[in-house]
Amino acid sequence: MLMRHPHPELQFAYKLPYGAVVTDRGVQFVVFSRSATAMRVLLYDKVDDREPNEIIEFDRDTDRWGDVWSAFVPGIGAGQLYHFQANGPYDPESGQWFDGNARLIDPFAKALAGCFQKSTDGIIRPPKCVVVDDHFDWEGDRHLRRPLSDTVIYETHVRGFTQSKSSRVKHSGTYLGLIEKLPYLQDLGVTAVELMPIHEFPILDIHGNQLERPNYWGYDPMAFFAPHRGYAHSKVPGAQVNEFKQMVKACHQAGIEVILDVVFNHTCEGNEHGPVLSFKGLENQVYYILNSGGGHYSNYSGCGNTFNGNHPISRELIFHCLRHWVHNYHIDGFRFDLASILSRDRYGNLMPNPPMVEMIAEDPMLADTKIIAEAWDAAGAYQVGSFGDLRWAEWNGRYRDDARRYWRGDEGLIGPMATRLAGSSDLYEHAGRAPYCSINFITSHDGFTLNDLVSYKDKHNQANGEEGRDGDNNNCSDNYGVEGPTRRKPLDRLRLRQLKNMMSTLLLSQGVPMIVMGDEVRRTQKGNNNAYCQDNDISWFDWKLVKKNEELFNFVRGLIKIRKHQPTLRRTRFLTGRPFDSRGVADVNWFSHLGLPFNWENPSGGLVCWLPAPAPADDPDGVGRDLLLLFNNTPETLQFNLPEQIRGIRWSQMIDTNGAAQADIFPEFDGPAAPANRRVELIYRSMQAFVADMPN
Template sequence: MLMRQPCPSLQFAYSPPFGATIQDTGVQFSVFSRSATAMRLLLYNNVNDREPAEVIDFDRNTDRWGDVWSLHVPNLAEGQLYHFQASGPWAPEIGHRFDSTARLIDPYAQALAGEYQKCADGVVRPPKCVVVDGAFDWEGDRHLRRDVSESVIYEMHVKGFTKSKTAKVKCPGTYLGVIEKIPYLKDLGVTAVELMPVNEFPIKDSHGNKMDRANYWGYDPMAFFSPHRGYAHDKTPGAQVREFKEMVKALHKAGIEVILDVVFNHTCEGNEKGPTLSFKGLENQVYYILSEGQHYCNYSGCGNTLNGNHPVVREMIFHCLRHWVHNYHIDGFRFDLASILSRDTKGNLIPNPPMVDLIAEDPLLADTKIIAEAWDAAGAYQVGSFGGARWAEWNGRYRDDARGFWRGDGGTLGALATRLAGSSDLYEHDNRPPHCSINLITTHDGFTMNDLVSYKEKHNMANGEDNRDGDNHNISDNYGVEGPTRKKAITVTRDRQIRNMLGTLLLSQGVPMLVSGDEIRRTQKGNNNAYCQDNDISWFDWKLVDKNKDLFRFVKSLIAFRLKQPTVRRKTYLTGQPVDGRLIPDVSWFSPAGVGLEWNQQELAMMAYIAAPSRVDDPEGLGRDLVMMFNSTGQDRTFNMPEIGRGMKWNLFVDTAAESPADIYPDADGPMPSIGHAIEMPCHSLKVMVSAE
C-alpha cells in the first residue's frame, strides 16, 4: 500500500511560465515582447550597483519562441539581481515606446531589491529584480476556507499598523511587526485582515516633480508578483518573500484569513510624461489601453489604464492571482477599481466581461474570496451589478445610507432599513446572497470613524495640494465644533454616533468591514485623503487602545455576538414572511408607537423586529429574536414594544446612550425592560434587545 508523504517545504506550489525560474544548472529567464527587435539580460552583483556586471544578449534565432524571449544562464542561483532591456521601434503615434537604454523590471519578478537611481539626464532607473527560490516550511498550513457569510473583515495597512513608537514592537512597520500584534487582532475577534497593497510599488512617488512625496497607501503598482520590499525587516534581497509567508502562516494559526487589496487597473508608469520602468518598454500597446493608438486612457485617475481584457494581460493577472493563492496561501482578494476589468481593449464597458467571469470560475481560485470595488475613476458605477454570486462588493450605497441616516438626513429611513436587511435591492437578482454585500461605513479612503463625527469639511492641507484633493461629499458632521472639543454635549453626541454606526454595521445582514483603528477612535485630524502621509496622521496610535478601551470593549462584544448569532448573518434574504410555522415574520418594521411603520414619514425613528432563522439555516438553534430601536432625531423619544414582542422575555444587549459598561452587555444579559411601559430612547441613540433563552 502506497503511503502519502507530506511535503513540508515547497519551492513553488504554482510556477508561472514567465520570469526567472531556478533550474538544476542555472536560471531560465523568460519575457514576453511581440515588437522588440532585441532583448538583453542585465546581471548585477550588488543591489547598489549602477552598472551591470554582465550583459547577455538573447539570440533572435535560438532564444525567441513566438513572442517569448527565453534564455537559460548556467551557474546562477537564488539572489541573483537582474533587469531586462529591450530594443524596438520608438513610434508613440502607434503605441510603441521602446527605449534601448531603459532598465526594465521583469513583469513576473518574484521580488525587487534596492531603490530608484536618478541619473544626470533625469532618467530614473527602477529597483532590481531578484531571482527567488521560494522554499518555505508551511508546517501543513492551508487556506482557512471560512464561509464568507461568517466573516468580519479588518482593513489594515501593514506598515501603519505597527510603525508608531507606541506599538512597542521589535520590528515596527513590517510583516514581522504584524505578527507581534496578532494577539490584539485575536482579542478584537476579526476573522480576516484585508491588507492594503503589499505588492511592489514605489516608496516615493515616481511621477515628475513629486519624487519626494511619500507613496504611503501603495495604490501605484509596479511588480504584481512581488511582496513589497519596504515592509521587510531583513533588508537582504528577497527576504520579503520569507517574511511575508511567516506573517500569513502566523495569522492562519490564529484563525485569521488574509485578503489582499490588488490593483490591476493601472501601473506607476503613468502617462506619456511618466517613466519607462517595465511594461512601457516591453510592449506598451498590449499592456495599456490607448486612445487613437497612442494616448493613455485614464479610467483609473492615475495616468494610465491596464489593458486587463487583452489575452496577454489577462493571462498575467491569472498567473499572479494563482501565485499569491498557492505560493503565499492568500485567502482572497479585493480588486481596486474593479470596474476597469469590465472594460474591453478599447475602454468600453461590456456586458459579461470575460475577465470578471473567468476569475469567478477559475478552479485554482475556487477557495478564495473575491471582492470588487465596483466602480472606477471614469464614472463606471456597478455596485449591485458586478459579476455573479461568487463576487462580493464593497457596498458604497451602504456607506452613504448609514452615514446619512445617523446624520439625520431626511428620506433615509427606508434606505437604512434596506441596508440593515442585506441590500436585497442590489444583490437579490441573479441569485446573489446577502454576503455579496461587504458593508462598510469608513475605508482607508476618507474620514476615519472619529473624524466622521468631528469634521464637516476635509482638512488636507498637509498633502500639499491646497486642499483640492479628497472627496468633498463626506456625509459627516461635527455637531457644533470643527475638530477636537471638550464641550460635554458635543462629546456625548459624538460618542453615541460612533457607537450607533458601529452597532448598525456589525448587526446588519451581509459582511461587515471595519477599518483599522476605528475601534479605538483613530484620527487623521480631518484628512480624508492621507495617501501620502507616512507619519502619525496615518499610523495606528496604540496609546488609544487604553484611552478608548470602553469603545474597544463595545466593538469586541459586537463582533463576538455576531459570530455566534446566526440571526444577524443569514445566508438568505429576509422576506417579511413567517418562519418555521411561527406567526412572527422573519422581519417586521414598526414606528416608535409599536405599530406598522409608514415609510413616507419624515421622522428618523423606527424599530426592527428580526426573528431567529429557520432550523435549516440554524440547525443548532442558536438564533435569538432581536428588537432594534433607532432614534436618529435630535429629540428624546419614547418607544413601545410591538404586540408581537410583548409575550416574550427580553434582555438588553446594546444601549448607545448609556455610559460604559452599560452601553453593551457582552452576554446579552442586560436588565429586562418593562415591556408594558414606554421605553425611553434619548436622541441619537440605538438600543438592541435580545430574546431571553
C-alpha cells in the first residue's frame, strides 16, 4: 500500500480567477466590466503616493475576453500597490457611473493599504490595493469541525476586545492582541468567536463624499476579500494577511473556532450621492439593485444601496469570497448580516426558493462550515424560522424578545418562554430542521449590553450625534427604579440576579447560545444602544471589570461548563413531551410551582421544567443527567413544591441565581441536596436548577 505523508505547508488553497494573480514572472490583473470602453491598472511605489508611477493600459483587442479584462505585467510581485481605472458611459439616470479619473479598488483585492487621501482636485483617492502571495505555514492546521449543537459563541470586536489600556496586551486593538487574550476565552469556556466585520471598511464613515464619524462596527464593506488593515499591528502593506492567519491558527490551537460576520447586503459606496470607489465605477448596473429607471438605488439594507447578490456575476463573487475565507484563511463559519437580502431577486422581490441561499448550503467547498443567517433586512422582510434548510442556522430574534420580556415580568410570556427554552420547535421543527438551527441570544452588538438591559429603560445615544433618533426604541428593558448606575446595594443585587437569570436561561436552553463580549463581566455602554460610531471606552472591553465582577464571570463560566458536559442541554432532535425511556417518562415535563402539571390554558405563577437524561442513542457516553429547572419571574416570592413524579430521584442544587458568590453555581454537581420536605423557596425574579445523582 502506498503511504501518503502530506507536507504541512502544502495544503489546499483556493485560487481566485480575478484580481491580482501572482506568477513566477509577474502579476496577471483580471477584472470584470461589461460596459467599460477602456481599462487601466495604476501602479504605485509607496502607500502615500498620490499619483501612480506607472499606468498600464489594457489592449481592447488582446486583453479583453468577453466581459473580462486581463493583462499581464512582468517584473512585479507580492507587495505591489495598485488601483484600477475604467472609462465608460456616465449616465447616472440610467445607472451608469463610469469615471475615467476615479481610482478604483479591485473587487477581488486581497489587501488594502493606507487611508483615503485628501482631495484638492475632486478625485477620491481610496486606500491602495496590495498584491498578495497566499503562502502561509499553517503547520497542519485544519477546521475544528465542532458540531453546531456543541457550540458556545462569543460575539466580539477585534479592536474593542483589547484596545483599552486595561487589557495590558502588547498588541492592543489588533489580531495579535486577540491572540494574547485567548487564555481568557479558554478559561471562560466558549468554543467559537464570532468576529464583527473584519473585511475592509472605511475607518471613518462616508457621508456623501465626506469622511466623518468613526466607523467602529465595520458594517460598511469596501473590499470583501481583504482583512481590515486597521486591525494589523505592522504597518507594512499586506501585513494584515499574515497577522489574521496567525490569529486563526492560534484560535484553533486553543480549541476555538472563528466565525466571520459578513456583509454581502450593501457596500460603502452608498446611493447616488455616494462616492465612486469600486463597484460603481466598474459595472454599477450589475452590482447593485436599482429602481426600474436605473437612476436610484433600492435600499433594502438601510445603508443607501443594496448589493445585487442574486445576479450571476455578484453571486459568483460571493462564492469565490466565501471559499477564499474558508480555504485560504481556515475560517470555520459565517454569520450573514441582513441575510434576507440574499432572498431577493435582481428586482428586489423576495423569492420562495432563492438560489443563493440554497447554493451556499449545498456548496461542497463550504461543507465543513457553519452558516448563520440574520434572517431579516431593513425593508420589512422577517424570515426567522423560515430561512433555508437544516444547513442554515438563524439568529433567533424571537428568543431575544421573549427572554427579555419574560424576565422583565411581562404578562403572557410563560408559554413563549417555555417554547424558547425547549428549542423553538414552533419555528424550526418544520422541513427537517433541528434545535441547533436556533442561535439563541439575549443581546448582540446591536442594542443594549446585558448590564444596560437591566439598568436603563431608555436609550441614551446622544454621543452618536444624531440627536437620539438612532437606535431601536423597543428594548424590552427595565431599570428597576433608577436610570443608570446605582449605589443602592439591594437594587444592584436585583440587577445582578436578573443578569444571572438571563444568562442561566440562555445557557440552559436547547439550541446554540451566543454571548456578547463583556456581558459576562457587566460591560456597559452607558445606555447607548447603537454604539456603531463609538471607538472609545463606551464600546471597548474594560478589563478591570473581570476582577470587579468576578462573581458574574465565575457564574457564567460555570454555566458554560455545565452545558458542555450535559448532553441533556444539547439535543439534536426536538423534545416531544412523549415517553421515551425505560421509565416511561416524557422527554420534557412541565409543572406549576405547586407541583402540578402546568395549566397552559391559564398560565401564571412559577414554572418547573423536568428534563430527563437523553436516551443512549443521543448520549453514547452515558453522562447525561436529569435536570430540574425552576423559574420565578413574578414580583413575589413563591414556594415551589417539587412534583410527585420526581420523588424517587435524589437531587442536588446546581444553580441559585439568588445565591451569594460561590453558592450560586455548582458546575461539579456538588451542591447541597434538595430540601427533604421537597419545598424550595424562590425569591421574586430568580431561578434555581437541580441535577439528579447518577444512577447506581
